[in-house]
Amino acid sequence: MELEEATLDQLSARMASGELTARALAEAYLERIEAIDRNGPALRSVLEVNPDAREIADALDRERTQGHVRGPLHGMPVMVKDNIDTADRMQTTAGSLALLGAKVERDAPVVAKLRAAGAVLLGKTNLSEWANFRSSRSSSGWSGRGRQTRNPYVLDRSPGGSSSGSGVSVSANLCLAALGTETDGSIMSPSSNNGVVGIKPTVGLTSRQGVIPISHTQDTVGPHARTVADAAAVLSAIAESGIDYRDYLDAGGLRDARIGVARKFHTGYSEHTDRVFEQAVEVLKRCGADVVDEVQIPGQKAIRDNFEDTELRAERIVMEFEFKAGIEAYLDSRPFATVRCLADLIRFNEERAQEEMPYFRQELWEAAEKRGSLTDALYQRALEHNLQFARGFEAFLKDQRFDALIAPTNSPAWTIDLFDGDKFLGSSSSAAAVGGFPLVTVPAGLVSGLLPIGLTFMGPPRSEATLIKLAYAFEQAQPARRAPRFVPTTLDLP
Numbered sequence: 001m002e003l004e005e006a007t008l009d010q011l012s013a014r015m016a017s018g019e020l021t022a023r024a025l026a027e028a029y030l031e032r033i034e035a036i037d038r039n040g041p042a043l044r045s046v047l048e049v050n051p052d053a054r055e056i057a058d059a060l061d062r063e064r065t066q067g068h069v070r071g072p073l074h075g076m077p078v079m080v081k082d083n084i085d086t087a088d089r090m091q092t093t094a095g096s097l098a099l100l101g102a103k104v105e106r107d108a109p110v111v112a113k114l115r116a117a118g119a120v121l122l123g124k125t126n127l128s129e130w131a132n133f134r135s136s137r138s139s140s141g142w143s144g145r146g147r148q149t150r151n152p153y154v155l156d157r158s159p160g161g162s163s164s165g166s167g168v169s170v171s172a173n174l175c176l177a178a179l180g181t182e183t184d185g186s187i188m189s190p191s192s193n194n195g196v197v198g199i200k201p202t203v204g205l206t207s208r209q210g211v212i213p214i215s216h217t218q219d220t221v222g223p224h225a226r227t228v229a230d231a232a233a234v235l236s237a238i239a240e241s242g243i244d245y246r247d248y249l250d251a252g253g254l255r256d257a258r259i260g261v262a263r264k265f266h267t268g269y270s271e272h273t274d275r276v277f278e279q280a281v282e283v284l285k286r287c288g289a290d291v292v293d294e295v296q297i298p299g300q301k302a303i304r305d306n307f308e309d310t311e312l313r314a315e316r317i318v319m320e321f322e323f324k325a326g327i328e329a330y331l332d333s334r335p336f337a338t339v340r341c342l343a344d345l346i347r348f349n350e351e352r353a354q355e356e357m358p359y360f361r362q363e364l365w366e367a368a369e370k371r372g373s374l375t376d377a378l379y380q381r382a383l384e385h386n387l388q389f390a391r392g393f394e395a396f397l398k399d400q401r402f403d404a405l406i407a408p409t410n411s412p413a414w415t416i417d418l419f420d421g422d423k424f425l426g427s428s429s430s431a432a433a434v435g436g437f438p439l440v441t442v443p444a445g446l447v448s449g450l451l452p453i454g455l456t457f458m459g460p461p462r463s464e465a466t467l468i469k470l471a472y473a474f475e476q477a478q479p480a481r482r483a484p485r486f487v488p489t490t491l492d493l494p
Helices: 008-017 022-039 053-067 107-118 164-171 190-192 228-238 273-285 300-304 316-331 342-351 363-369 378-398 428-433 464-475
Strands: 046-049 078-083 120-125 177-182 197-200 218-227 259-262 290-294 406-407 439-447 451-458
Touching: 008 228, 022 046, 022 053, 022 078, 022 120, 022 363, 022 406, 022 464, 046 164, 046 259, 053 316, 078 107, 078 164, 107 177, 107 228, 120 164, 164 190, 177 228, 190 197, 190 439, 190 451, 197 228, 197 464, 218 228, 228 439, 228 464, 259 363, 273 406, 273 439, 273 451, 273 464, 300 378, 300 428, 316 342, 316 363, 316 378, 316 428, 342 363, 378 428, 406 464, 439 464, 451 464
Parallel strands: 078 120, 078 177, 259 290, 259 406
Antiparallel strands: 046 120, 177 218, 197 218, 197 439, 406 451, 439 451
């Protein structure tokens, strides 16, 4: 079966006509996973496939033959990042051996919503272990359980993180779509690096219950897909808003839209990124957008600087406090786990260091373990610092009547380096991360015809519909997505 670049509408039409069944579609994707994720280029994006996927697909096929179609995702194979609880025969481990074998008692609400929408949960995806909150010298896409995920465009390049396997599995056509999570860049980075669409929703638009946490003020769950339309369909299924975001798919959506170009802190770090970005800006202008250049986000320097007399940003301080509290609360929901708190996790890794820490350690955890409770004065001041920035950013967008700001999503995928860690040059996720604001990234172009670069649209809280409209219009005007070809390395280029 031809799966490459298949869209939701195409697959739905084939199912409606009787030409395709959910069982046949699931089987085809499972065969492709075996061929190129576990063998061939060995992408390592899928930690495990769902042993019940075929039976789930059979049940959905029976429903269809009886005239019951749950919605656009009926029978569609979707992957889930391995830090999102699934109460089935699959594991939920955040890529760590510490939670392997510990049964989950109930689905995370986003997973329950996917099941209710008729999606076939095809498998769990690899990730940067613990959503990349363990060491500042980590390699994106590496986990103790799944080892190193590879970029399907160029295999020795990083898949980005932390939702690495979700971005790769979608890009490599191993599923229709996947769920990722973001605290700061973890949906945006792998979407850009792997040439797919990513939606990071407003914090709170999608449930975080049953999701292994980092920061309750910044964590959010969102989709990866190959098209804006498909990502919008998945977001509609998992969001708490009740909105069908497909209603905002408007090819003329850029006409008269007021869009600010946020260059400061987001350009100048890569000539390759800048070249793709400038071309994207011209596309927006040709589509009739009112483009306002050199827009500066108020207060952005302050959230990038070290906080008070510390050597850390306020964002990092908040994460350390919230992770320590949040992981203990989460582990309370996992009674079968042998680890009960952050100190237990640190001890587990020390005892299993050869498997869990062969390349980088856990200094972020060690710093977090030294933090106090959420009543601590330093935490409260750092949190208020971030909230003050968010209020100012939201007021600025409203006062200036911007429909969205744009920036390049990040630099081209860097070479994987297990020993020294990631070497990314820049990104544009942090302002929205600290504010809890939504982001949408869409493929904008390729560097040297090989490495994808994304264009990010950012807006105020609950502006997903507008961002989806703008991103869809850009995608239709500039269809930049190209299927990956699994090039071994850029070192052989002339």
